[in-house]
Amino acid sequence: MTIHDVAAAAGVSISTASKALNNTGRMGAETRERVKRIAGEIGFRPNALARGLxxxxxxxxxxxxxxxxxxxxxxxxxxxxxxxxxxxxxxxxxxxxxxxxxxxxxxxxxxxxxxxxxxxxxxxxxxxxxxxxxxxxxxxxxxxxxxxxxxxxxxxDDGQGARLAVEWLAKLGRHRIAHITGPEDFFSVRERASAYREVAGDAEPVLYGIWAESWGHEAVGSIWDRPGEKPDAVFCGNDQIARGVVDALRERGVRVPEDVSVVGFDNWEILAAQTRPPLTSIDMGxxxxxxxxxxxxxxxxxxxxxxxxxxxxxxxxxxxxxxxxxxxxx
Amino acid sequence: MTIHDVAAAAGVSISTASKALNNTGRMGAETRERVKRIAGEIGFRPNALARGLxxxxxxxxxxxxxxxxxxxxxxxxxxxxxxxxxxxxxxxxxxxxxxxxxxxxxxxxxxxxxxxxxxxxxxxxxxxxxxxxxxxxxxxxxxxxxxxxxxxxxxxDDGQGARLAVEWLAKLGRHRIAHITGPEDFFSVRERASAYREVAGDAEPVLYGIWAESWGHEAVGSIWDRPGEKPDAVFCGNDQIARGVVDALRERGVRVPEDVSVVGFDNWEILAAQTRPPLTSIDMGxxxxxxxxxxxxxxxxxxxxxxxxxxxxxxxxxxxxxxxxxxxxx
DNA sequence: TTGAGGAGAGAAAACCTTTTCTCACGCTGC
DNA sequence: GCAGCGTGAGAAAAGGTTTTCTCTCCTCAA
The missing domain is CATH 3.40.50.2300 (Response regulator)
Incomplete structure (x- = not known):
């Protein structure tokens, strides 16, 4: 089905057919309509290769x-x-x-x-x-x-995303907000951490680690095992870490969200929604x-x-x- | 950079250039080589649109x-x-x-x-x-x-996959193998379940549910809360369910893999590897x-x-x- | 010396579409 | 009645490549 077939079926030349279909050139209105109708009838679709050439x-x-x-x-x-x-x-x-x-x-x-x-x-x-x-x-x-x-x-804008998370926690009345995140050599990790610092201050240290649940676990261990006041919120570098954090807290008998609020990052639907409780998270859009x-x-x-x-x-x-x-x- | 440029640079016609580059036609060996060399030098790459046309x-x-x-x-x-x-x-x-x-x-x-x-x-x-x-x-x-x-x-071949899983469990000495899986209206669920039955018999019921961790949890609850002997292995319909199963068992103090072996399905790397312990799983290839x-x-x-x-x-x-x-x- | 045949290379068509140019015709205005 | 113009439509080129066909030499044999 080429434009030749359309032209032949409509009884016009190829150039006329082309112009009719593309709404260019000059021609009688009924000619144009007829060509279009016939093209539709025989199912003509222009070859994108030829057109592109x-x-x-x-x-x-x-x-x-x-x-x-x-x-x-x-x-x-x-x-x-x-x-x-x-x-x-x-x-x-x-x-x-x-x-x-x-x-x-x-x-x-x-x-x-x-x-x-x-x-x-x-x-x-x-x-x-x-x-x-x-x-x-x-x-x-x-x-x-x-x-x-x-x-x-x-x-x-990871900085803005981090700010969003920490401000949200603050708005909920959380003021001892920890930040458990990925490897410091990631630019986005540094950017998020620095935005976190801006809003949350440096009451809590930033904990750098790897992008894994196990690190979330481990970090919760190191925070909750140390003496002194505990955080009432954790802002996590991604959802996997957040998942590890939530699980570790539950295992320790710390209730999420009653005792501690947790925010993740990435909004990786399939993980965030399956966590118990489902994770509030930052979506990078x-x-x-x-x-x-x-x-x-x-x-x-x-x-x-x-x-x-x-x-x-x-x-x-x-x-x-x-x-x-x-x-x-x- | 078209074949025209190659031809001109090599001092031959377009057809000769084409034949030289495609190793077709008859021509002197040095002509062919020269054309190829020049094409390489000027970085000629044939236009796939024209060729495809x-x-x-x-x-x-x-x-x-x-x-x-x-x-x-x-x-x-x-x-x-x-x-x-x-x-x-x-x-x-x-x-x-x-x-x-x-x-x-x-x-x-x-x-x-x-x-x-x-x-x-x-x-x-x-x-x-x-x-x-x-x-x-x-x-x-x-x-x-x-x-x-x-x-x-x-x-x-989901049947063969399921067989692989159950036979593996049997080989490890597990003989009370439960099957916790997805919705029964999935063809692959039925296929896996029937292969499971073939190998494991019907000592344990097949538990159909949804593709979610929460269902793994819940199913473990219903099995372990009922009276009588408990399974020593669970074959799960996918890795998410398996994850839920593993977590639920751990929460109950049942050790994986010492007390119960668990096999997942899908080998969804990012989930299977993060589970504690990492999941043995069926990869659908x-x-x-x-x-x-x-x-x-x-x-x-x-x-x-x-x-x-x-x-x-x-x-x-x-x-x-x-x-x-x-x-x-x- | 001439004819055949083969080797090397070029001309041109083909693929399908768009676009520019040209042509024929009928109408208007002088 | 004729020049000019506008309208509708077709011819042809272009885009880059492959392939078939043709052409020109040259060599070799008779």
Missing amino acids: LSKRSFTIGLLTNDTYGRFTLPVMAGISEALVDHGVSVFLCAIEDDPALGQIHVDAMLDKQVDGIIASGKRLDRRLPVDLSSLPVPVVYAFTEGTPNSVTLRS LKELGREAGLTVLALAEGRPVEPGVRKLPCRLVVRQSCGGMSPTE | LSKRSFTIGLLTNDTYGRFTLPVMAGISEALVDHGVSVFLCAIEDDPALGQIHVDAMLDKQVDGIIASGKRLDRRLPVDLSSLPVPVVYAFTEGTPNSVTLRS LKELGREAGLTVLALAEGRPVEPGVRKLPCRLVVRQSCGGMSPTE
């Missing part, structure tokens, strides 16, 4: 990621797809592990296929993908991964991040100007039951 | 899924990508939620882009995607979702499934014959510490 636009972009579990990439991907499907753009997903060679293969394959742009994503804000995207013939947007100097980079990234790369592909630099998107507090108290709108 | 092969396939969390789709995707990247094939990922309209939009977009084939995937073996793929102009392979009657369908699906759709796209029907791929036992005992090779 001419227009230099493939309506295709690539998403490059090294996030194997997809915990971060999946929401980003969903946002991108959601934003771009209306524009007829499809997305190549390329998981490149941490392998530079594999990354290069995928980038080359995408360029061969004339993608209109590339979105680079990852599992960590302060690490680069193992492949250089700085001088590609197509626009590149970095989302949730570190970009090159003059690039467009989108990331979550990765889907919105993806949506923005999609629209941005599209803008660049269409030649619209986008000012370079790092753009931080706000986090959101998702209230469940691990803090007790009021609803978030009060 | 002519060859009717876009070296592109689509992966359609309604699995939002990507827990099943992600490993499948990884397998597909891994198998096809060597063949120069890129993959469009289309997440269609459960929306028929969205599904149709994505399918149309992919067909417009002349994909060589489509792989349909999902989150459940016994459900169809909300879009009809039965009479598309491109080959379709179903992976981890129900296919249409005469299609090629790939799925995990979704990556291999993806790989097979990729190679199969490629075969179909190239016109090689593939016999239709349902092909079951074996599950694998992944031993961690929740069963105790020996290593898996003994």
